[in-house]
Amino acid sequence: MLKFSLLGYGHIGKVHRQAIEETIGAELISIIDMNLQDEDLDVKTYTTLESFLTEDTETDVVIIATPNGLHREHAVRCLNAGKHVLIEKPMALTTDRAQEILTVAESKGLRVFSSMQLRFSPPVSYVKQLLENNCLGEIYMVNIQCYWNRNKNYYKTREWHGTNEMDGGVLFTQFSHFIDIVNYWFDEVTCTNSSFYNFNHQGITEFADSGKLDFKANEAAGNMIFTTSTYETNYESSIVIIAEKGTLKIGDQYLNELKYSNLKNVVCSEKNLSTTVKNFHPKAIAEIVEAIAENRSSVLDGHHAIRLVQFIEESYNLAEIKQD
Structure with a gap:
C-alpha cells in the first residue's frame, strides 16, 4: 500500500x-x-x-x-x-x-x-498510437484553440490567482495541459513566435489574458490561439492535426472527445473513443x-514536465524580445 x-x-x-x-x-x-x-x-x-x-x-x-x-x-x-x-x-x-x-x-x-493526467484520455492515447505507428504519414500542421472565460470573480475569490509570482499566467494555470499533450505526441516542440494581449483583465491580473503562438512540433507547423476573455462562459477547446494520411480533431476542456476523424486505411468510431469521463486523476x-x-x-515522470515549462518560458521570452 x-x-x-x-x-x-x-x-x-x-x-x-x-x-x-x-x-x-x-x-x-x-x-x-x-x-x-x-x-x-x-x-x-x-x-x-x-x-x-x-x-x-x-x-x-x-x-x-x-x-x-x-x-x-x-x-x-x-x-x-x-x-x-x-x-x-x-x-x-x-x-x-x-x-x-x-x-x-x-x-x-x-x-x-x-x-499530466490528460495523457490518459482515450482520444489522446489513440492519437499517440497513430503517431507512433506512422498511420498519419507526414504531419503538416498542429492547431490548438482554447477559448475560455475567467471572470473578475474567479480572480477575486482566489487570492493567489492573477499574480506573476504565484500564478504565472494563463499558459501555466489554464492551458498547460494542451501544450503538454503536444509534447506527449511529438519528440521536439519549440515555440518560434508569440504575441500576448490583455483584453478585459486590466487591473485584475498582472499578465495577459490572451495570445497567439507559433511553434514547431518535430517538422510540423504549429499554432495556438488562447484566451480567457470569451463572453460569460467557456466556448471551445481543441487540437487539430492536419496530416498526409488524415485529419483529426480532439476537443473539450479535458480532451476527452474525438470530434472528427478522416483517416486513410484507418476506421475508428468517434463515439466509442469519446468518453464522458472528465477526471483522469485516478x-x-x-x-x-x-x-x-x-x-x-x-509518462508522468518530472523530466517530461520540464518541456512544458521550457515551452512557456520560450513564449514569454520571444514576446519580450518583440517588444524591445
Missing part, C-alpha cells in the same frame, strides 16, 4: 483526495493545510508543512497542490525529507526551478511525478502506484 499525504486542500487538493480513495493500492494518511482547524477529515491533519515534516514517518508520496509559485519550494523540502512527490501542474514557474527539483530528487534517489494515481512498485519509468 502506497501512502500519500496531501499538501494543499483547495479545489484541486480535494480532487486528488477523491482519486486516491478510488485507487487500489493507494491510501491517504494525512492532509497539510493552514486552514483546516475546523474540518473533520478522517485523516491526520497538519496546519504547517514544518510540523508534518518533523512528525511524519509513514508517507511515501506527498502531493503538492499549493499555489504554482510555491511548487518548487514545497517539492524540494519534501524531497529533502525523504518523500517522493507528485506536483500539480505546472511543475514550477521557471525551467531552472523545475530542474532544481529533479536534481534534488536524483541526489536523494527519489521520484518526481507531475500531474488513472494518474494508479500509474504512480504501479511505477513505484515496479521501479519503472512513467
